[in-house]
Amino acid sequence: MKITQDIKYIGVNDHEVDLFEGQYVVPNGMSYNSYVIMDEKIAVMDTVDARFTHEWLDNLQNAIGDRTPDYLVVQHMEPDHSANILNFVKAYPKAKIISSTKAFAMMKNFFSTDFADRQVVVGEGDTVSLGKHNLVFVAAPMVHWPEVIVTYDSTDKVLFSADGFGKFGALDVNEEWACEARRYYFGIVGKYGMQVQNLLKKAAGLEINQICPLHGPVLSENLGYYLDLYKTWSSYQSESEGIVIAYTSVYGNTKRAVLQLAQKLKANGCPKVVVNDLARCDMAEAVEDAFHYNKIVLATTTYNADIFPFMREFINHLTERNFSNKTVAFIENGSWAPLAAKVMRGMLDKCNGITFADTSVRILSALSEESSAQLDALTAELCQEYLARQDETANKNDLSALNNIGYGLYVVTCNDGKKDNGLIVNTVSQVTSTPSRVAVTINKENYSHHIIKQTGIMNVNCLTTSAPFEVFEKFGFTSGRVVNKFEDCKPLRSDNGLIFLPRHINSFLSLKVEQYVDMDTHGMFICSVTEARVISNDETMTYGYYHAFVKPKPDQGKKGFVCKICGYVHEDSVLPEDFICPLCKHGAIDFEPLG
Numbered sequence: 001m002k003i004t005q006d007i008k009y010i011g012v013n014d015h016e017v018d019l020f021e022g023q024y025v026v027p028n029g030m031s032y033n034s035y036v037i038m039d040e041k042i043a044v045m046d047t048v049d050a051r052f053t054h055e056w057l058d059n060l061q062n063a064i065g066d067r068t069p070d071y072l073v074v075q076h077m078e079p080d081h082s083a084n085i086l087n088f089v090k091a092y093p094k095a096k097i098i099s100s101t102k103a104f105a106m107m108k109n110f111f112s113t114d115f116a117d118r119q120v121v122v123g124e125g126d127t128v129s130l131g132k133h134n135l136v137f138v139a140a141p142m143v144h145w146p147e148v149i150v151t152y153d154s155t156d157k158v159l160f161s162a163d164g165f166g167k168f169g170a171l172d173v174n175e176e177w178a179c180e181a182r183r184y185y186f187g188i189v190g191k192y193g194m195q196v197q198n199l200l201k202k203a204a205g206l207e208i209n210q211i212c213p214l215h216g217p218v219l220s221e222n223l224g225y226y227l228d229l230y231k232t233w234s235s236y237q238s239e240s241e242g243i244v245i246a247y248t249s250v251y252g253n254t255k256r257a258v259l260q261l262a263q264k265l266k267a268n269g270c271p272k273v274v275v276n277d278l279a280r281c282d283m284a285e286a287v288e289d290a291f292h293y294n295k296i297v298l299a300t301t302t303y304n305a306d307i308f309p310f311m312r313e314f315i316n317h318l319t320e321r322n323f324s325n326k327t328v329a330f331i332e333n334g335s336w337a338p339l340a341a342k343v344m345r346g347m348l349d350k351c352n353g354i355t356f357a358d359t360s361v362r363i364l365s366a367l368s369e370e371s372s373a374q375l376d377a378l379t380a381e382l383c384q385e386y387l388a389r390q391d392e393t394a395n396k397n398d399l400s401a402l403n404n405i406g407y408g409l410y411v412v413t414c415n416d417g418k419k420d421n422g423l424i425v426n427t428v429s430q431v432t433s434t435p436s437r438v439a440v441t442i443n444k445e446n447y448s449h450h451i452i453k454q455t456g457i458m459n460v461n462c463l464t465t466s467a468p469f470e471v472f473e474k475f476g477f478t479s480g481r482v483v484n485k486f487e488d489c490k491p492l493r494s495d496n497g498l499i500f501l502p503r504h505i506n507s508f509l510s511l512k513v514e515q516y517v518d519m520d521t522h523g524m525f526i527c528s529v530t531e532a533r534v535i536s537n538d539e540t541m542t543y544g545y546y547h548a549f550v551k552p553k554p555d556q557g558k559k560g561f562v563c564k565i566c567g568y569v570h571e572d573s574v575l576p577e578d579f580i581c582p583l584c585k586h587g588a589i590d591f592e593p594l595g
Contacts, residue, residue, distance in 0.1 A: 003210060003218055004156040006038045006133065010059035012052040013170035020168065024187055024284050028180075029170035032056075032080055033214050035160065036063050037153065040131025041070035043098075045151065045160050046214060047084035056084060057091060068092055071120070071128070073135070074099040075162040076148050077106040081214050086111050089118070096120050098128060100139070102147035122149065138202050140164070142195040144188060150199070157209040163189065164199065165226055166215030178229065181216065183288040185233050190291065190321035196234035200227065236324035236353075237468050238294035241503065242272030243382060246286055247299035247331070248279055248308040253366045254333045257375060258299050260367070261331070264379040269386035269393065278310040287317045290326075294503075295382060299331035299361075302340045311340075315347045323348070325466060329357035329378055335365045353466070355538065357381055385536040389492055389502070394533050396495065401507035401532040402430050404462040405438070408540045411461040411475050412440060413499045414451045420491065420499045421480030423448045424472055426543055428460055436529040438511055441522050445585060447481040449523055456513040458525070459498045464538040467504035469550050476565075494531050507534045561591040569594065 001009035011033035020026045032048035034056060042064055048056045060069070069092050074082060085107065088095070098120040099107075108114040120128065124139040133155040140148040143164055151160040167181035189196060211219040211226065219226050232239050243265055249255035258275060265273050272293065276286040290296055300311035328348060332340035341360050348354055359378040363371045387393040405428055413422040427441035440460060442449040452458050463471065474485055491499045500508040511527035541550075551567045560571040563581045570579065570591065579588045 003035065003212060004158065007153070007156060007158060007212075008036050008038065008063045009218070010034045010036050010044075010056065010063050011171075012048050012055050012059070013172050014049065014052065015170060016051070021188070024168065024183075025282050026168045028168070028173040028175060030080075030168065031171045031215055033212065033216075034059075035212055036060060036069070037130060037133055037135075038064065039133045041129075042067060043071040043073055043128075043130055043133075043135065044069050044088070044095075045073050045212070046075055046081045047072070047088055049080045050083035053084050053087050057087065069095045070130075071095060072097050073151060073160075074103055074107075075150060075160065076145060076214060077103050077110070078145065078163075079110070082107075082110065085115075089115065098122055098135075098137075100147050100149050103149075106147055138199070140195070140199045142192045143199055144192050144195075152206055152208075157207050158212055159203065159206065159208045159210070160212045161214075163214055164196070165211050165219060165230065166213040167217075169216065171217060177217070177226075179288075181229075182233070182239075182292060183284050184215070185230075186288050186291045186321060187284045190233075190287075193234040193236055193322055196230065200231060200234065203227070231470070233291070235468060236291070236322060238325065239292050240272065240294070242274065242293035243270050243295040243297060244274045244276065244286075244289045244293050245297045245299060246276045246278055246290065246311070246314055248277070248301065248310045249299075249333075250301055250303075250308070253363060254299055254301055254331065257331055257333075257361065257363055257367055257371070258297075260372075261297065261299075261361075261375050261379065264375065265383060268379055268383035269390055270383055271386065278314050283314065283317065286314060287321070290318055290323065291321070294325075295327040295329070297329045297331060297378075297382075298344050300333070300340050300344070302332065302334035302338050302343075305337075305339060307340045307343045311344070312347075315344060319347060319351060323351050323354075325353035327355045327357060327382070329359065329361075329382060331361040331363065331378075333363040333365070338362055338364070384534075388533050388535045389500075391495075396531045396533060398507075398532050398534045399436060399529070401462070401509055401534050402433075402436065402438075402529075404507045404534075404540050405430055406540060406542060408542050409463050409467075409472075409546055411463060411471070411501060411505075412442070412448060412452075413459045413461065413501075414448050414455060414457070415498055416447075416451045416454075416480075419480075419484055420486045421448055421451060422461075422475045422485050422499070423480070424476035425460075431526065436532075437514070437526055438509060438529060439524055439526050440511065441519065441524045443522050443585070445521075447479050451480075452513065452525060453516065453523070457496050457498065457530075458511050458513075458527070459494055459496070459500050460509045460511060461501045461505045462507045462509075463541040464504055464506045464536070465541050465545055465549075466538060467541055467550070469552060471504055472546070472550070494533075496530060500533075506536045506538045506540060507532070560594050562594050564590050564592055 015029040035045040037043045096118045104114045122137040128135045136152040247258045300308045330341040332338045361374040431437045494510045496510045510531035515526040517524040561575045565586045
């Protein structure tokens with residue numbers, strides 16, 4: 001299989017494996033990928049599992065013909081990729097081995113030799129020329145072993161990504177990429193989100209046409225889709241809206257409660273309900289679901305003054321993978337001294353960004369009138385935002401939405417007649433209560449200011465502390481005149497026809513402009529409220545919270561000035577008085593020295 005004119009695939013498919021790494025069910029097998037770059041010098045990218053030695057060497061020989069390899073590049077030392085290093089050396093005794101210092105140390109553990117006479121040690125930024133092709137090496141420690149390097153072919157613009165962007169499943173099976181890639185990522189790489197983020201930052205500086213992982217298909221189209229998924233997964237943000245119910249049940253009573261809750265959630269607008277019986281399902285699938293969706297209900301029995309073993313195992317899987325940024329609710333069952341909710345909450349207390357539901361359901365052996373009422377209350381709490389988004393069930397005159405206005409950060413949405421637009425503002429205030437009047441101040445340079453002056457309407461979306469930095473990048477650092485900020489968004493619309501955000505808000509206000517005040521560089525729109533919805537009770541994103549916890553911290557090793565608004569770094573000893581931030585368009589007054 002040709003990847004490019006000079007790069008060929010020489011990997012193998014494995015349909016004999018039942019459990020990958022001894023624990024992950026792989027009904028569609030696995031691929032062990034290897035590649036060869038044909039140039040003045042020939043480089044082989046990694047080997048394959050020990051059970052496929054001859055098939056792999058045959059593939060290599062068929063690809064290179066009468067020539068011999070000059071290099072074997074070892075990016076990762078797990079045996080499913082490195083097992084045939086010694087066999088390669090025996091077959092091609094003149095070839096050199098390119099790898100990291102840590103990898104050569106591991107080779108000695110695996111093969112009783114570190115191949116000292118043929119080592120080419122590489123690290124961050126090192127290069128090796130094959131002739132026309134130039135290989136650039138990027139350190140990727142703990143993605144997901146400490147020795148890992150990835151390789152960038154700057155000629156064909158191909159990234160050899162080691163285990164990154166891999167998936168379960170052999171290449172001769174046609175299946176959706178995301179599902180098995182997600183299960184693979186959270187099962188194997190999930191603990192190392194920060195290290196993956198660091199690698200993604202390095203990759204952002206490369207022009208990449210194709211990604212060649214060590215498992216799964218070569219990615220050559222719509223690379224932004226795969227990169228965005230990895231960005232979401234590695235930052236522990238939820239990929240989709242929905243509620244996972246993970247449960248164990250001894251005699252069926254907890255299961256009956258779970259099935260009732262699932263029906264109630266669906267009936268009250270939950271977009272996706274996933275139910276996992278932890279004693280019977282694939283545990284890796286359940287873990288994948290827990291990270292995929294934004295809410296989870298854990299339901300189990302008290303067992304030996306603790307919780308049922310399958311639930312304890314499941315929560316351990318979550319916490320060791322840095323489970324974060326979720327809403328969590330509990331259902332506990334016990335005949336005489338229920339403790340399950342307390343134990344489960346204790347196990348999750350150290351997780352970051354967890355919001356625990358106010359309602360817990362306590363079952364004393366079997367559902368009663370009281371515990372059934374608790375199920376109804378939990379449904380109402382978990383579905384509040386879903387009901388508020390739907391026109392049929394929303395309270396569109398909930399003026400308590402005004403209570404969420406503070407010195408916070410908001411997305412103002414509008415429409416120019418052709419497309420939707422939005423921008424970040426931090427100057428929204430209630431000016432009168434009878435009648436309700438809200439003032440919104442917007443910089444005149446922003447395209448939204450121009451639109452709202454023409455149309456006289458806008459929506460103010462009150463952001464919550466769950467909003468990731470990507471929200472501020474999208475709405476704060478680009479112009480809606482040249483960028484469609486809602487290109488990948490499934491729109492939700494209020495009665496005035498404008499978008500309100502589907503995620504990361506606790507309320508929104510639809511406003512009609514009643515008066516305009518010219519404030520030199522800015523314009524103030526004084527508006528009446530035509531619609532007000534409370535979506536959730538989540539905490540509003542304040543300006544201080546954004547700066548403390550959301551905005552990326554500048555690299556302290558750099559010298560220069562950092563924008564206090566968006567974090568852009570101007571690397572120079574002098575900041576001109578008329579300097580304008582290229583990202584958020586704020587002036588020099590909003591910059592401060594680094595360090």
